[in-house]
Amino acid sequence: MNHSYPVYTIEAECQDCYKCVRHCPVKAIRVRDGHATVMPELCVACGKCVEVCPVKAKQVRNDTGRLRLLLAESAPVYASLAPSWVSEFTDITPGQLIRALKLLGFTGVSETALGAQLVSARVAKELDTGKPGLLLSSACPTAVDYIRKYVPNLAANITQVGSPLMAHCRMLRDLYGEAIKVVFIGPCIGKKNEADRNPELLNLAISYPELKQLLRENQIDPARLTPEEEDRFLPEAAEEGAQYPVEGGMNDTIRFQSANRRVHYFTLTGIHNLKLALSGLEEIPENETIFIETLACPGGCVHGPCTEHDSPGLLERLRVLDHTHYPAEPRKRETRGEIAAEFPEDAVQPPTPTLPEIQSALRSIGKTTPEDELNCGGCGYDTCRNFAKALISGHAEPSMCVSYLKKQAQKKANALLKSMSSGAVIVDKKMQIIECNRNFAQLFGEETLEAFDACPGLAGADLDRIVPFANLFESSLQSGRDIRRDSLKVGKRLFSVNIFNIDPGEVIGAVIFDVTKTELRREQIAARAREVIDRNIATVQEIACRLGEQMADTELLLRSIADDYADDQDLIDESKAPENGRS
Numbered sequence: 196m197n198h199s200y201p202v203y204t205i206e207a208e209c210q211d212c213y214k215c216v217r218h219c220p221v222k223a224i225r226v227r228d229g230h231a232t233v234m235p236e237l238c239v240a241c242g243k244c245v246e247v248c249p250v251k252a253k254q255v256r257n258d259t260g261r262l263r264l265l266l267a268e269s270a271p272v273y274a275s276l277a278p279s280w281v282s283e284f285t286d287i288t289p290g291q292l293i294r295a296l297k298l299l300g301f302t303g304v305s306e307t308a309l310g311a312q313l314v315s316a317r318v319a320k321e322l323d324t325g326k327p328g329l330l331l332s333s334a335c336p337t338a339v340d341y342i343r344k345y346v347p348n349l350a351a352n353i354t355q356v357g358s359p360l361m362a363h364c365r366m367l368r369d370l371y372g373e374a375i376k377v378v379f380i381g382p383c384i385g386k387k388n389e390a391d392r393n394p395e396l397l398n399l400a401i402s403y404p405e406l407k408q409l410l411r412e413n414q415i416d417p418a419r420l421t422p423e424e425e426d427r428f429l430p431e432a433a434e435e436g437a438q439y440p441v442e443g444g445m446n447d448t449i450r451f452q453s454a455n456r457r458v459h460y461f462t463l464t465g466i467h468n469l470k471l472a473l474s475g476l477e478e479i480p481e482n483e484t485i486f487i488e489t490l491a492c493p494g495g496c497v498h499g500p501c502t503e504h505d506s507p508g509l510l511e512r513l514r515v516l517d518h519t520h521y522p523a524e525p526r527k528r529e530t531r532g533e534i535a536a537e538f539p540e541d542a543v544q545p546p547t548p549t550l551p552e553i554q555s556a557l558r559s560i561g562k563t564t565p566e567d568e569l570n571c572g573g574c575g576y577d578t579c580r581n582f583a584k585a586l587i588s589g590h591a592e593p594s595m596c597v598s599y600l601k602k603q604a605q606k607k608a609n610a611l612l613k614s615m616s617s618g619a620v621i622v623d624k625k626m627q628i629i630e631c632n633r634n635f636a637q638l639f640g641e642e643t644l645e646a647f648d649a650c651p652g653l654a655g656a657d658l659d660r661i662v663p664f665a666n667l668f669e670s671s672l673q674s675g676r677d678i679r680r681d682s683l684k685v686g687k688r689l690f691s692v693n694i695f696n697i698d699p700g701e702v703i704g705a706v707i708f709d710v711t712k713t714e715l716r717r718e719q720i721a722a723r724a725r726e727v728i729d730r731n732i733a734t735v736q737e738i739a740c741r742l743g744e745q746m747a748d749t750e751l752l753l754r755s756i757a758d759d760y761a762d763d764q765d766l767i768d769e770s771k772a773p774e775n776g777r778s
Contacts, residue, residue: 199256200233201240201385201387201388202238202245202253202255202384203232203233203254204232204252204254205252205254206252208252210250210252211229212250213226214247214248214575215243215244215247215253215575216574216576217572218243218246218247220466220470221341221345222237222575223237223238224244224575225589225591226595231244231252236543237344237543239337239341239345239385239466239491240385240388241384241466241492241500242255242499242500243500245384246500255384257405258387258400259405262399265376265398266299268376270375270376271302271371271374272301272377272378273301273303273367273371273376273378274296274303274379275305275306275307275360275363275380276380276381277380277382277383277440278307278436278437278438278515279381279496279497279502279515280292280381280403282497282510282511282514282515285504286418289427289432290426291418291420292304292417293422293426293427294417294421294426295417295420296380298415299409299410299413302375303371305429306433306437307363307381308433309366309433309436310358310360310362310364310365310436311436311437311445312435313359313362314334314356314358314359314445315435315436315451315452317354317356318330318332318354318486319452319453319455322449322455323454323455327484328483328484329485329487330352330354330485330486330487331353331486331487331489332445332487332489333353333356333357334359335358335491335492335496336383337384337385337491337492338466338469339353339358339489339538341466342489343542345542345543346469347540347542348477349473350538350541353538355535355536355537357534357535357536360379360386360397361389361393361396361397361536362530365530368532369530369531370429370430377396377398377399378398378399378400379397379399379400380401381499382499382501382502383496383499383500384402384499384500384501387400403501403502403503404501404503407503434520434522435451435522436448437515437520439496440497441497441511442462442464442494442495444519445488449486451521452528455484458485459483459485459486460488461485461486461488463488463489463490464492464494465490494508494511497511497515546584546587546588548587553583553587556583556587557579557583559586559593560593561596561602573598574591574597575595576591608630612631612632613633615634615706617707617708618632618634618636618637619631619632619634619705619706619707620635620658620662620704620705621703621704622668622702622704622705623701624701624702626657626658626668626669627656627657627658628657628658629654629702630653631647631652633647633651635647636653638690638707638709663686664685664690664692667680667694668694668703668705671694671695671696675696677693677696679693680692687711689709689710689711690707690708691708691710692706693706693707
């Protein structure tokens with residue numbers, strides 16, 4: 196778990212679904228031991244993995260703790276509020292939100308859109324005075340990272356001006372001093388990267404969910420607040436720059452500022468569209484001036500990865516447009532500090548494995564022929580060969596291949612079925628055989644065995660035509676209960692049947708033995724045992740009788756001895772009596 200990068204994985208929650216791999220536009224996900232983690236060196240912080248993760252294992256770094264520390268310091272803290280706030284906080288006024296932020300500890304609140312106006316003015320000037328060619332916007336840090344990493348040949352075409360946020364930070368520091376702290380609040384993960392890379396300008400970036408968390412913890416409900424007179428955006432409210440959060444918004448503001456009417460304006464939103472449009476874009480017609488507004492999120496910032504609204508996209512855009520107010524005439528937009536920036540190449544070097552290496556990787560997942568390469572996309576990669584390259588680079592594991600796992604499971608199941616001495620069968624809810632072993636076929640006659648040899652497994656065969664006690668299977672399917680019969684008599688044969696649920700109501704299995712011979716042997720053994728028992732009982736009885744006779748004889752003998760002893764004692768007593776009388 197890497198908490199230093201803006202996106203990380205809670206490994207204990209990651210459940211081998213590979214959905215993040217499928218949806219990541221740059222395949223910046225490494226799967227190891229079944230856990231999918233983000234590779235910062237490849238990631239562009241678009242947040243797609245966070246959006247699609249079904250168990251919320253992908254998380255955005257929470258910086259509320261750092262913000263609390265920042266607000267506790269003596270230096271004044273200013274909020275740079277993204278213009279998309281109007282689509283996120285639909286039930287509150289600007290004054291109420293400003294009042295809530297001040298209650299949290301912010302000194303003042305300013306709109307990032309003011310920086311957007313500075314950027315548009317700088318780009319418009321470049322379009323008016325520069326040479327024809329291709330220019331790509333620098334407004335979206337995620338789009339900029341994508342171009343630098345994955346279309347590096349066009350990095351030099353990015354306008355040499357900082358993002359609206361960086362321009363806004365420069366403006367705030369020019370106005371209120373270098374000692375202030377600046378915190379961005381908005382819908383973007385990429386802004387956290389900007390804060391990490393430019394701590395001298397931007398101290399921290401938090402998302403809308405993080406702001407809502409802080410408001411809840413401090414029991415602040417903006418909708419119930421009454422703003423005061425000074426609860427206004429500093430140093431002033433934004434105008435045309437407030438349109439930046441919607442696709443085409445930047446282009447509209449540049450058109451408003453620029454005098455060059457020969458510029459071709461295009462808008463590309465979404466990494467996928469950037470990939471399609473920019474890949475292979477090397478030759479630009481001479482004397483053509485092209486400006487492309489590039490945004491990583493489809494539809495613009497109002498659909499950022501850290502937004503929590505439920506309304507349709509059109510309503511979100513309308514709210515932004517309604518909040519935007521153009522001045523009657525273009526204003527001169529500039530700041531004392533420098534807002535220029537450079538965006539050098541940061542090219543990601545794709546792996547270049549050899550053909551033998553790719554073939555070896557394909558063989559490791561059971562793909563030895565072109566027909567084996569299904570290109571199903573279940574692993575998250577669009578082709579089996581791209582998956583093989585990911586295996587070679589250590590970004591993927593063989594267990595990610597669904598067809599490979601299925602074949603492995605089938606092989607293991609077949610091996611188990613073959614090795615079982617009993618008959619085994621798996622049946623679906625239509626009472627059709629899914630799989631069985633040869634011993635099962637042997638239990639039910641030569642015709643069934645011949646059918647099995649012709650079609651191993653008897654897949655699709657009707658169980659009713661094979662098994663004379665198929666009603667037990669139907670009963671188990673309907674009740675969802677397991678059924679066991681130790682001695683089920685069918686004609687002259689006895690079967691031991693154990694029917695068990697695999698997927699209740701859908702799939703059941705059974706293990707069947709022919710115990711006819713076993714039961715006969717049991718009866719024979721029982722009969723012999725009964726004979727032995729009878730003889731033993733007779734012997735015991737005879738012993739008992741003899742013991743009884745012996746006891747009677749012994750009793751008579753003892754009585755006779757006792758009587759004789761008593762008579763002798765009487766004689767002794769009589770012989771002593773006269774002698775005693777004389778004395």
